Amino acid sequence: MPATDLRPPAVPADPGVRPYDVAAVRREFPILGQRTNGRPLVYLDSAATSQKPQAVIDAVSRFYATGNANIHRGVYRLSEAATAQFEGARERVARFLNAPDARTIIFTRGTTESINLVAQSYLRPRLRPGDEILLTAMEHHSNIVPWQLVAAATGAMLRVAPISDAGELDLPGLEALLGPRTRLVALAQISNSLGTVNPVRRVVELAHAAGAPVLVDGAQAAPHLAADIQALGCDFFACSGHKMFGPTGVGVLYGRADLLEEMLPWQGGGDMIASVTFERSTWAAVPSRFEAGTPDIAGVVGLGAAVDWLSALDRESVAVHEALLLRHASERVAAIPGVRLIGTARHKASVVSFVMDGVHPHDIATILDADGICVRAGHHCTQPLMRRLGVPATARASFALYSTTDEADALAAGLERVRRVMAL
């Protein structure tokens, strides 16, 4: 049993605070009432993408049914109303992530595009041969490859901060790699493969002391209500709408205002210019400068609805629910003969990655699917991490605020069935 970092007991100190009602939360997610393979859906792949509450589905549908027009252009009322919805979502996202100003929030297609924007627009012009970009061994490919691309183009190189066998960041190891050539530090707040919660605040202090800005991949942090940009003190923060109960196709980049002001556009097109002639163009102000072309307006409206929905929840109650769920699921899964948990950091989000002796993760996922249980199997877009931990792949059950201990029990029962099917 791994040591999981548990928060205070589930009983709220204030008797006026209602306990977290997961059944009521689940009723807001239509898909969770569905059956798959003839069995009730047990969706344990929220780290890949979260399900959507009715409020988000309705917001997207309502926008198309009653509010659709292009933004920032029309002088007619429908377009102005669409612009107001779009910009209103920007303000709500800024508040939700505790960004200092809505102007520091750029809408993208997702975390991947947000990171690529920083790589191309902020970092690339600043890189010289021999410069360094510091990552960690647990990064998602989307927080590795964009840096590789700009490093290859400029002669810069990647450095990789080590991790322990439990999947915890080696902070002294990271500090030792920080130096005068470090141009940026990029790391996940929460590991998608392991659930490890990184000490981002401390990394930011170390990096800033060395003169390096920090990009935080917050894709996994936002849905656990753990994203607080000003508390982290980071310079860039990226997350995806679809992992935080919003639509696919929309993401967020926060950038420090002074850095954004210095950055040139990455993509050119409509809506990002002040003036265009065939000789030259001048750029629109931040954030429009980085939002070329018609964005996913309905997606942004849906994301606004998602953060409204999340903001109405009590963060502490959600944290306690997820911590208890993680402890319960970790205990149940680790108790299955032949199962080994991968990623046993002291401070973890509700991700349970594991391997089973004699059974490949893909077989585990296929057999669980017959019980209506959805888990991810594979390298989780973290091949270097898998190599570091000496496993070709893992099975991963990832829990969200709508997940239940019953579902963790169903997973455990499913794993017993895996053993029977594989004749173990």
Add this chain to the structure above:
Amino acid sequence: MSDLTELYQSVILDHNRRPRNCRAMPDANAEAEGYNPLCGDRLRVWVRLGDGNVIEDVSFEGIGCAISQASASLMTTAVKGRTRAEALELFSGFHDLVAGDAEATTGLGKLTVFAGVREYPSRVKCASLAWHALRSALAGANEPEHP
């Protein structure tokens, strides 16, 4: 509900647990790697072709799920002693079997245990990984194949 016993038949479980011809072959005259970047499954197939393009020996090593391991194992037992042309024809029939192109496939012998794969589209690549590597090896290609 999908019937798991169709997919995980005892023959498949047996070959997964005790894969046949699972070894490197120092005197091979053809070899190739099969790699599925989607799931990270990776294996290497060795072939020793003799006179008349007869597969005198064939072996494999690698990591992967039960389907890919058992498929590699059964493939080696199925093609050993056959000619290159016969092996390729067998692959064609096997592909029809698992990809669901043909309802009636004959002459596949034990390989028909993989018929259940047809119901699991995401697992077709697992079942055919070793065969793609074998085909590369027989084509004389030593480039890693990305099926």
